[in-house]
Amino acid sequence: MRKDMITKKIEALGALMGIVGKRALSATGSVVSRASNVLTRINGVRSLCIAFALHFGLSATAAEPVIMILSSDASVNKYSIAQDTFKETINRVTIDVDLGAESATEPIVENIILDNNPDLLYCIGSKAYFVAKKYAGDKNLVVTSAINWERFKLTQKTFGVANELPTGMQLTFFRYFFPEIKKIGVLYSKKYNKEWLEQTIADGKDVDIEIIGRSVARTKDIKRALTKLLPKVDAVWLTSDPIVLAEKDSIQMIFSKSDELKIPVFAYDTAFASYGAVLMIAADIPTIGQQAGNLAQELLDNSKIDEKFQSPVGSSITLNMKKIVEYGIKLNKDALDSVNEIIE
Amino acid sequence: MKTDIISTAILRSHFFRRYIANGMVALLTFASLPQPLPAASNTAATQIIYFYSPETNINNFSSLKVEFDTYLSSFGAYEFQPFSEQATFEKFLGETSEGIFLISTWHFQNLKTRYPLKPVLVGQLRNRSTQKRVLTTRHDTSSFEKLRGEKIASAGSPAYTRTILRQIYGKENPDLIDSFKIFTVPKDIDALMAVGFGMATAALTTENSLIKLARINPKQHGLLKKLGTTEENLLPIVAVMGKSGNESQELLALMQKMGEQAEGEKRLKMLGLDLLKQLDDRELGMLGL
Known part of the structure; x- marks a missing residue:
């Protein structure tokens, strides 16, 4: 009965809308598909349909x-996970737009944004942010999963959650998992990560880890820098430096040279598991979605936001046991309580 | 192939929500439930350890299942089945008549009047079968009252977190506890660091996690102070429902031996335990039995 009521509301709203781009609501379950069908009929073109939805029975009001x-x-x-946890956290009606869809041409997206005139846009990924900035630059924008957001020219009303855990947190986990690893090497470019390295060296001292940095100005410098770095360190920490990660071959070389010396590589993303990373500490995506939801709620409440970009606080840890055994590294077994995924 | 701008996202969203809401592992659960074997077969039915804990945000289900299954299956027809959602787990409990359940003590107290669960084993960590939970804040939070409306980071479910806060602060502060925004994080250590990095005002964690942080990162620990502590509570327990046949007894014996073997210990460590042992009278008393 409830579904029928919701469907009637959706149908009524759909009939009122009539054209693409009017205010839309979001929904789940059979209600969604029925609503989608209604709107598909109204619009005539499925690819342009905006589904009205009532999120868990919430009704839209003016x-x-x-x-x-x-x-x-x-x-x-990871985008869809962030989106779902955002929605669960904010627990309000949302309009969901997938820019990855074939039919998401710029004029259509522009129409959707302008016609709906949102109070707040949650932008998942860099592309979404640039679109939102272009067509709704004066609105509150909450951004997550945007690579290199630090180099974006942010609008005054842009807020967000960074992609990587605070270095102090990552170092704390390094210490927790591998108490005997005292010297960690980092390849970095001064252009992008000079300040980051300085902060990381200071954070390392808090957990009794010495950070040894070796700068690279160009990708072709990596081999030489790595050759000098490896004999001095117990582990290599691969960070998201754009110069270091510019070429796949360089990444492969970092892993193969380290592997020859049985030096573990720590990384910031599980994507490096296939290369043989030993420990991967990434930000937990559901927690990022939750943080974005909280941030959005605070903005809607006109609360004071202290920090434009928050650090993610949830961790997702992947441990490569195969490499740990192969390299003969001492693992703190108690740390297994913090592992999300084990590679055997 | 992508076709829609909006409906694609919604359909995916719907699938994901169902996936989560019904318990991520529940999908696996029912796919891996023991199949009845022909009566003529001499093969014993698979014995399964069912696991659910609202005390920790268990998000390593697939690893837990793979690791425990690999270990247990080397001893016989045994499996491990974690659940992600309390409702799904309890629905399953209501529909089954026997099984072995690894559950939190807090959850057992809620379940014991509804289901014929008999506790037999308890977890142990560093020679102790109990732990305390602590509410930790930064030094500038002078009292519990100052936390009104603030964010409390916890690896436990919101319901569990509020129950523990009530345990610490009694019944005189119900509105205060209701005012908290519970911020669920994957691990205790995340919760503590969320406070250190200013993303939450307080963290509810085990006392062991706070001690652990002091050992690993004294500077972060130094930013924090304990604002309240619970009484000692038992670590997770193993309870049996229904007839406890030979196969169940063998599995329980195996569980007790896990902590003595490197491979078994490794799996228990993933649950934050060193070993499982038989409950003694004092511990049964703590369960109200």
């Missing part, structure tokens, strides 16, 4: 703020 979620590509798993 006072409800309009929240739009722009996903750079909803088929990317």
